[in-house]
Amino acid sequence: xxxxxxxxxxxxxTALSFPLVSGVSPEVFAHSKEVHQNEKVLKVAxxxxxxxxxxxxxxxxxxxxxxxTGVISGTPSKVKDWQTRxxxxxxxxxNYDNFDxxxxxxxxxxxxxxTPNAQHHPxxxxxxxxxKHVICEKPxxxxxxxxxxxxxxxxxxxxxxxxxxxxxxxxxxxxxxRMQREGELGKIRFFQGLSGFRIGDPTQWRxxxxxxxxxxxxxxxxxxxxxxxxxxxxxxxxxxxxxxKTDPVKFKEGVDETITFQLGFPSGAIASCxxxxxxxxxxxxxxxxxxxxxxxxxxxxxxxxxxxxxKGRLDLPHVTHQTTQMEEMAAIILDGKKAVIPVDGEEGxxxxxxxxxxxxxxxxxxxxxxxxx
Numbered sequence: 524x525x526x527x528x529x530x531x532x533x534x535x536x537t538a539l540s541f542p543l544v545s546g547v548s549p550e551v552f553a554h555s556k557e558v559h560q561n562e563k564v565l566k567v568a569x570x571x572x573x574x575x576x577x578x579x580x581x582x583x584x585x586x587x588x589x590x591x592t593g594v595i596s597g598t599p600s601k602v603k604d605w606q607t608r609x610x611x612x613x614x615x616x617x618n619y620d621n622f623d624x625x626x627x628x629x630x631x632x633x634x635x636x637x638t639p640n641a642q643h644h645p646x647x648x649x650x651x652x653x654x655k656h657v658i659c660e661k662p663x664x665x666x667x668x669x670x671x672x673x674x675x676x677x678x679x680x681x682x683x684x685x686x687x688x689x690x691x692x693x694x695x696x697x698x699x700x701r702m703q704r705e706g707e708l709g710k711i712r713f714f715q716g717l718s719g720f721r722i723g724d725p726t727q728w729r730x731x732x733x734x735x736x737x738x739x740x741x742x743x744x745x746x747x748x749x750x751x752x753x754x755x756x757x758x759x760x761x762x763x764x765x766x767x768k769t770d771p772v773k774f775k776e777g778v779d780e781t782i783t784f785q786l787g788f789p790s791g792a793i794a795s796c797x798x799x800x801x802x803x804x805x806x807x808x809x810x811x812x813x814x815x816x817x818x819x820x821x822x823x824x825x826x827x828x829x830x831x832x833x834k835g836r837l838d839l840p841h842v843t844h845q846t847t848q849m850e851e852m853a854a855i856i857l858d859g860k861k862a863v864i865p866v867d868g869e870e871g872x873x874x875x876x877x878x879x880x881x882x883x884x885x886x887x888x889x890x891x892x893x894x895x896x
Contacts, residue, residue: 565853567658568593568615568631570622570646571638572601575660578825579637580609582845588853593631595622626653633658633856635687639734640741644669651680656856660687662745662878663871665736670875674868683856686871688749689848690823691864694839695830696753699810699817700864702832703756709814711755711792716747717807718823719781719799725773730800738779740878744798746823747808748877751786751794753864754810754817758873759786759794760893764884769801784881 567589569576583591593615594605602616615630625631633656636646644664650657657677663686664670677684690696702708719739728734735741752758764784774780781799788794799805808822815833822828827841854860864870876895884891 562588563857565589565849565856566592566630566632567849568595568617568625568634568655569605570595570634570636570650571642572596572598572605573637576635576637579635579845579849580605582843583849585843585846586849586853588857589849593617593625593628593634595619595625595634623649623653625650625655632656633683636660637687639728639731640736641665641734644673647673647684648676651676651682651684654680654682656683656685658685658687658852659871661749661871662736662741662875663868664875665741667872667875667879670868670872674872677868684868684871685852685855685866686868687848688864688866688870689844690746690750691753691862691866692847692851693828693844694842695819695828695837697863698837698839699819699830699832700753700756702815702817703754703810703812707815708810708812708817708832711790711810711812713792713809713811714751714754714794714796715807715809716750716794716796716822717805718743718745718747719797719802719805721803722800730773730775730778732775732777735778737777737878737882738774739798739800740779740782740881743800744782744784744796745874745878747794747796747798748786748874749870750808750822751796752873754808755788755790755792755794757788757790757792758893758895759788759877761787761890762877762880762884762893763890764881766885774800782881782885784884786877 565588569580569591572594580591583589591609594602594611595617596602597619605611617625634650635658636643637660638646640662643659647657647659664673674684703711729742762784764782766779767781768774770780780801783797786794806821806824808819810817817832819828819830825844830837851862855862873895877893880891880893
């Protein structure tokens with residue numbers, strides 16, 4: 524057992540050195556400020572060069588152990604721009620038709636897939652077949668069946684499959700998970716997760732069922748689902764859900780606008796969550812236990828996470844989430860490190876199982892048992 528004070532001292536001292544996560548004890552978040560020259564660097568190709576890919580790329584400029592060495596895109600002008608910005612040679616640039624050729628390119632160790640949700644499955648299968656590690660943005664797929672196929676393909680190829688759960692490496696999140704795991708909050712009774720914003724352009728792919736696999740739930744509601752699991756420390760076994768749609772023109776059939784859902788956990792804990800594309804300022808986690816509570820608002824945004832518990836404020840030092848994420852993932856792939864909160868394919872698949880169950884509850888109006896099989 525380690526005190527919160529010890530944890531904070533170590534984390535503050537190393538906040539700017541992007542700590543590598545390797546276990547469940549707090550001291551694993553602290554590591555040497557200097558990366559030894561003989562440590563390997565993960566060579567990453569980015570697939571899909573949209574807005575989030577640019578955010579990841581900018582964050583990776585501060586990485587010591589992960590570097591952008593290639594790009595995959597269907598837009599030649601974007602490729603040229605990235606070549607200039609990141610000094611990427613022509614031989615490391617691919618399109619969606621020819622990227623299987625990365626198999627023979629030693630300049631690429633892993634591909635970070637940041638494309639529309641429905642493309643994750645086929646692209647992961649192709650990257651795995653090429654013998655490269657896969658980092659896939661969340662949601663990993665549009666249903667659990669596809670997620671399982673992605674896991675199996677990567678296992679068969681002997682490559683890692685990691686899901687872009689950046690919050691799993693965020694300092695405030697990790698401190699609250701530590702408090703929960705070490706019993707400081709007592710028996711956990713309740714979690715609340717509010718995830719939403721008012722979406723803009725109605726023509727974007729996120730509102731296209733064929734590309735997104737749904738609406739707000741796939742994009743933003745998944746944060747509340749995933750958060751409930753790592754905050755409570757269990758996987759839910761039942762769900763009930765209700766949908767509200769006020770704009771059927773913008774949110775067409777199969778594209779959810781607002782869903783409220785409730786989850787039941789084996790210990791008796793329950794979760795009450797909301798996912799929406801039609802309300803702003805919804806980014807909050809609340810965890811309640813017999814001996815304390817923890818609250819985060821914002822809880823999953825790109826900027827600093829604000830958090831407090833019954834013992835007072837946390838607000839641990841902010842490091843760009845994607846920088847830390849890529850440093851950690853490099854350690855997982857290159858060193859065999861173990862994340863405190865998993866980011867493997869199994870973790871992503873469990874969220875897809877729950878989302879499938881939520882949609883089934885909406886379809887039937889019934890309480891649905893969640894089966895991880």
